[in-house]
Amino acid sequence: MMGSEADNEEKPIHQVSIGYNFYIGKTEATVRQFSAFIEDTDYQTDAEKERWAWTRTGLRDWDPEALICWWNLPFTQSEDHPATCISWYDAMEFCKWLSAETGMQIRLPSESEWEYACRAGTTSDFAGDINQMAWYRYNSGHRTHPVAQKKPNAWNLYDTHGNVWEWCLDMWHKNYEGAPADGSAWTEAKTFEPVMRGGSFVNPPWWLRSANHMRNNPGNRFSYNQGIRLVLSSE
Template identity: 35%
Template sequence: MALSAKHHRMTDVPAGPVTLSDRRTQRGWTVDLAPFRLAAFPVTEELYAEVTGGRTTGPAPRGGLPVTGVSWLEAIRFCNAFSVRAGATPVYTLDGEDVTYDRSADGYRLPTEAEWEHACRAGTTGPHYGTLDAIAWYRDNSGERVHPVGGKQPNAWGLYDMLGNAWDWCWDLYDPQVYGSYRVLRGGGWFDEHWSLRASARRRSHPSFQVDDVGFRVARSA
């Protein structure tokens, strides 16, 4: 089995409610989610290169590492290319930096922020789904570098690296009234302190920015 094939396994995530919060507005709200599927691992450098024919960082794909330095727009394009490769209908239509989301399409996509947090928690209610050193690469144990996916314990639903190693892009706008087109990042990365690695922690970045601790994983509607 090719390494990239091993690492694009999809996991069934059950329906359920999740409560989100916004620090600026001090607002909380609950989202009722339908079942969906989420990749057990972040997209690796190998898989990204296989699907797109290109690279975002470095001279060649490196053994099992999550692809990083990939913008939100590049992640969107990957999802469409991966959908076509799988014989599925692409979810996104791009017009420059304007992206339209077809919720009836059956292809690969980025998780919504609510889906990401629901999947990360896997039925837990605390900041982490396990002991942090056992489940995540972060500043205290990473050696200040990214690590191959799947090296830490998964959560109860079989999802790896939901916290630590590399942040995940989500579909949602972060706070359009203040930050315009900036998109949500979740999960924390290899250089972050422990307080950034929480199921509820949020970060933001411009959809065209490439950051060395940011990657993504794919979702698919059930």
């Protein structure tokens, strides 16, 4: 079952039958993985082209800051940190490159696939103890952390709650009335605003719930709370 009664945007709870196999990343895509793409293609992210991104210190509002991008954050990061400052367009180009390099179909997840993987068979707000599983507002120190440092869910997936928001293929709708029931992405919409899932290190627990989702402009590089989790299609 997908959705929740907790918010009108998450209604109605509805059954989705995913009648195909797919593989989803054990972790969020890392700086190491993303840098291989950049080095091979000389691709410039939207944040690099515009020479700024949104940043946040502590609990204050987001502010624009010059020269912030995936390799230049206001804190020290390792190659095992999630790649961030990634727009939806950047994410799609990364998937396109990976697919060409591997000969496999690598893409962003649909919302249905993402929620199915995040829940890992659970029906509660979270797939486990949020303090053991997630980096969020009250334990993150207001920064991202290397992937796979917290406890995974029952399917051995890390950071599906918190650390960074994860882009999906779906476009935003006001609720799930008319949503696909076969696991595919809901790409037809009145506005071009891709969905993000999972919450991030700056958010309180409400935003990290398995059913929660938000939208963003596809060109938005909402600083270092915005990343990627990859899917490999088995077809």
